[in-house]
Amino acid sequence: MSVGGCTLAPMTTVTIDALRPELDGDLLLPDDDGWEEASRPWNASVQQRPVAVVRARTVADVVATVRFAARAGVPVTVQPRGHGATKAIDGCILVRTGELDELSVDVEARTARIGAGVPWGRVLAALDGTGLVAPSGSNPSVTAVPYLLGGGLSWLSRAFGTGASVLRAADVVDATGEVRRVDAGTDPDLLWALRGGGGDFAVVTAVEIDLPEAPELYGGRLVLPGELTAAAFRTFVEVTRTAPEAFTTWVTAMTFPPAPQLPEEIRGRSFVFVDAVHLGSPEEAEALLAPFRALGPVLRETVRPLQPSDLGTISEEPEEPPVGITSVNTASSLTHVDEAFVDTVLARVGAGAPLGYAQIRHLGGALRRGRVEDGAGLRVEPEYSFWAMGMAPSPAHVQAAEDAAAELRDAVAPWSTTGSTLTFHREGAPLTDVFPAEAVRRLQEVKRRVDPDGVLRSNHPVLGG
Ligand SMILES: Cc1cc2nc3c(=O)[nH]c(=O)nc-3n(C[C@H](O)[C@H](O)[C@H](O)COP(=O)(O)OP(=O)(O)OC[C@H]3O[C@@H](n4cnc5c(N)ncnc54)[C@H](O)[C@@H]3O)c2cc1C
Incomplete structure (x- = not known):
């Protein structure tokens, strides 16, 4: 029998239950209390169907699970959180590693x-x-x-x-x-x-x-009004043409959905975010940010000297998955960006469109010098990456967002190329898109x-x- 690509020997819950006494950690089967939570990934819009979940407490738990799985002919998969949730693991024993926390x-x-x-x-x-x-x-x-x-x-x-x-x-x-x-x-x-x-x-x-x-780190987020989105994207195109490798910037167009649970000051409104990190002095960084500041009023900012722990907060991304909202994404690697690219994207993303979020990240620099001989994922050729997202509040909106994402992917094809990392790989696309x-x-x-x-x-x- 084959489930989700996993080849299974005839298997019953009773058979897998035999693993339970071999573990320090928990084994959960579909009828157990807590199954729903244990098997659900971070990205809950993907309905994963593993046959069992092992919450490993020790390395010995992992050893016992792999040996059991090899004997039983059931594949093992590992997923600490499931940002990368996938149907590819259906039918597998899912190992959660959250307690391997050294x-x-x-x-x-x-x-x-x-x-x-x-x-x-x-x-x-x-x-x-x-x-x-x-x-x-x-x-x-x-x-x-x-x-x-x-x-x-x-x-x-x-x-x-x-x-x-x-x-x-x-x-x-x-x-x-x-x-x-x-x-x-x-x-x-x-x-x-x-x-x-x-x-x-x-x-x-x-x-x-x-x-x-990294003796000196400086950066953060500038929030500009939505009216400045096109100007900020064009400024990003200019600044990143010559920015030093020590300076990384991302630009993001964001229209919040008109959802009643959002605070009034952002509900249904559009903004553009300029996020930056500089490995160097505040003066050098501010000189590179000056063209963005010159565009108009900065509504809010977090730009300042940074500690490493600040790096995870710059983009203000949710640490818990949004409830009741399905996110639909499309990602592309780009050879370059120019005004025509900006126009192509902004004509399709924003207020009233199924996609409310578009981000360009500047890559290049050391990524282009990485050697494939030294590691499978060390070389990334494209100069930019692009990511767009729709937040669909209901199943009816999901199809519209998926259609819009597919249309946008086609529209940016003239700038698109292969080469990326697996962390941004679209499920089902060929691996030669990455390597x-x-x-x-x-x-x-x-x-x-x-x-x-x-x-x-x-x-x-x-x-x-
Ligand atoms: C909001 C958000 C922001 C992100 N930002 C970035 C970013 O800036 N840069 C970037 O590169 N990526 C980014 N990602 C992608 C992220 O790096 C991937 O989703 C990645 O897979 C890690 O997610 P996770 O911790 O939930 O891993 P999971 O989804 O839980 O695991 C992913 C896969 O890794 C493998 N795996 C996990 N643990 C082990 C293990 N111990 N041994 C062997 N294999 C294992 C398995 O194949 C598993 O399917 C982002 C994702 C989200 C949702």
């Missing part, structure tokens, strides 16, 4: 050891005052390990490369249930795959990463070597689903 920082060695359940917010907070930083993304609730396994695009990627580039070692439970340390000495090929190739190769229980130096073809082939070879029986399954299976 975290230690060695300031002198400039390294950190991070357990599989630790969110970026905790890692960043531990770095405040150290002069060191970690390559987290925009949301502190995203878990560090899957982000690093998925490449990871951060505020600092233009200066330091993808998140995966700092991954120096991983403690894993492999597909046979063996506990192993993977580093450049023990298994360089597997380390290469873990550096951005995703969660298909081993269950990672902890990673060691290098921590780049060069030779890297996809090498990932498939590694998968066949380390997991020939397909015991482990990620949200982006390298051998297809």
Whole structure:
């Protein structure tokens, strides 16, 4: 039998129940109290259907689960939170790693050891005052390990490369249930795959990463009125043509839905956000922000000297999933942006349209110097990434938002290209949208070597689903 791409041996709940006494942590089956909460991902609009959930308390729990799964012929998948929720894991045993929460920082060695359940917010907070930083993304609730396994695009990627580039070692439970340390000495090929190739190769229980130096950090958000959206997007095009690698800026058009639960001052209104982080002095950063400030009134701002823990707050993203709203997204990698691109996007996003949110992030810099030989997810060629979203309050709105997202994806095709990270990969799209073809082939070879029986399954299976 095959469910959601997972090949299953004949399996009953009674059979899986035999795993329960082997665990310190909890095993939940569909009839158990708490099943709904345990199996629901962060992105609850995806109805995942695992056959069981293991809340691992120890590495031994992971070992027991993988060995059991290998014997029973049921694949194992790992998902600490489920920002990357997927139907690809239907029929699998889902391991939650939230309790594998070790975290230690060695300031002198400039390294950190991070357990599989630790969110970026905790890692960043531990770095405040150290002069060191970690390559987290925009949301502190995203878990560090899957982000690093998925490449990871951060505020600092233009200066330091993808998140995966700092991954120096991983403690894993492999597909046979063996506990192993993977580093450049023990298994360089597997380390290469873990550096951005995703969660298909081993269950990672902890990673060691290098921590780049960041003696000065400055930045935050400028909120401008919606009338300035086109001007701010055009200014972004100009500023990013020559911005240094130490300066990263993102520009976002946002129209809040007319939902009664939102405060009156934002309900149904449009704004444009200019978010920036600079690895350097306030004076240098302000010179780069000046063209945006010159556009008109700044309604609100958070621009200031930053500590690492502030990096997760700049974009003011929700840490808990919005209730009762389905988000519909489209993402593209771009070779360049220009006025025609801005016009194309803003004609389709904003007040009254099914898509209320559009963001361009500046990439480039060190991302283009990353070497595929050093890690599957180290090189990102495109100069920009683009992301648009609709927040659909009802099923009727979902279809309209999906149609609008597909139309927008087609409309920006002339600027679009391949090359990205798995963390932004659209489910079902070919892996060559993310990696060069030779890297996809090498990932498939590694998968066949380390997991020939397909015991482990990620949200982006390298051998297809
Ligand atoms: C609001 C928001 C903001 C975001 N911002 C950014 C950003 O700035 N930059 C960026 O790069 N990404 C960003 N992302 C994407 C995010 O990095 C991915 O969704 C990523 O998968 C992490 O999400 P998660 O912690 O919920 O992991 P999950 O969705 O829980 O897991 C994702 C996958 O990782 C693998 N995995 C997880 N844990 C393990 C493990 N221990 N061992 C082996 N495999 C494992 C599995 O294949 C799993 O399916 C954002 C996502 C959201 C929703």
